[in-house]
Amino acid sequence: MPFGTRQTSVRKDAIALGGTCRTNFSETGRTIALDAGNYDLKFWDGAGHPRAIRSVRFQLPQGRDPVRYSESSPLVELPDGSRYHFGTQAYKYRRQQQTVVENKVELARLHLYACLEPERKEEICHYPLQLYVSTPDLMRNADALRSQLLGIHEFKRNGIPYRVTVDHVEVEREGIGSYRYAQQLGIIPDSGYTIVIDIGGGTWLSRLIDAEGDVIDENVMDRGGSYELATAISFDRRLADLLGTTADPAIVMDGFKAGHTYADTGLSWSLWLEEYLDPWFKGIFQTVKAQYTPYMARVTRFLVTGGSSHLISERLAGRQLFAVMPDPQFANVRGLFPIAEGLQLCMTTK
CATH class of the missing domain: 3.30.420.40 (ATPase, nucleotide binding domain)
Structure with a gap:
């Protein structure tokens, strides 16, 4: 093999x-x-x-x-x-x-x-x-x-x-680990439905989960993660003209976590990021709304997680139904790890 x-x-x-x-x-x-x-x-x-x-x-x-x-x-x-x-x-x-x-x-x-x-x-x-x-x-x-x-x-x-x-x-x-970890942190209400929205690098997905932890419905998008956002930005001539070539989407993805700058060049797309971020954000949540319209009256929590969720966390601040996972990049892997009966998982930081 x-x-x-x-x-x-x-x-x-x-x-x-x-x-x-x-x-x-x-x-x-x-x-x-x-x-x-x-x-x-x-x-x-x-x-x-x-x-x-x-x-x-x-x-x-x-x-x-x-x-x-x-x-x-x-x-x-x-x-x-x-x-x-x-x-x-x-x-x-x-x-x-x-x-x-x-x-x-x-x-x-x-x-x-x-x-x-x-x-x-x-x-x-x-x-x-x-x-x-x-x-x-x-x-x-x-x-x-x-x-x-x-x-x-x-x-x-x-x-x-x-x-x-x-x-x-x-x-x-994928995403169920984040849901379990959120339960351990007391983020999930005891009743109603939870919609988990996991936004990753290549894909994003959503799961509709009831109060007993059963997945009622789900949607997995093969594309649409932050790589798609990075690719769109990489072709913008405002960045390409400064670099003298088309930008590498992978390096743009790295820049999402480093002040929206392109590697060590000091070049940034932060002044016009909103032109791309807004339609990307709306595309995700409009798809979620359309998918789960029949269940919306029973939804008590939108749980946003995944390594790219930091890009939209500010937009969701103060919205009562929404919760962005603490340390969202690692929420899924924390929830995947088996926990012995009767033990509680402590929150740790870097």
Whole structure:
């Protein structure tokens, strides 16, 4: 099989391997929640603050040495010798690959390898692993994700050899993690319907959820996330004329979190951002309203979440029915992680 994995009798091998890296369940191995987004790969082991790696990579030719790698920009090497440099360091190569324009389900193994941090760099990492992941379209992608992720995975990450046995994969609807986390924070009313609006880098989606936690209706937009907004801005001649070329939408996306400036050029689209932001915002919420019109009288909360929700949070401030998740980039991955019965999840900050 490609990407350094092979199926086996998973449970038996998981017991035999034991665990030499840091674990968070002592007898069976390690548990990771993984939210492999189009903009960031988010992951959490239940301790501290979730981590993120920019979802961009470069495949190095055999004759090329990598630039400096780190935990936030890891270098992954597969048994066939192919190497992939993830994160912001990938921008230092030509023609890096952006997850936002690819099928991220097909990249599930590589994304997992990029996110498996060791506790100590000198360790050889052998352990069984339980994964909790999400996907926008559960019916279409759940089986494919399990097929890719279950089994033994052998690879190197930042020069450290790994042999990881994934013995359990739980796949959930994207956005449901945010809903569960919002419940833990007391944001969800006890009665009525909640509409979760999850705005990501490549896509956005909505789920209508009743007071018992059942999904009544849903809508997944394959496009329309912040990458679409960034692409529109990248073709604006006011920015292109200053750069002398068409802007890179991926760098514009980065600028959304850095004062709306283009990399280190100091050039900004902030003065005319509203021309693009307003129709983008209205397009999302008009679609939501049309989708759920028959249920609106029973809606008691609009929960806005996802890594791009910061772009519209100011517009929603003070609206009684609306709540924007705290630390929205990591809300879904927090809610994916299983919580022991009777325990409460504490809010942590960076």
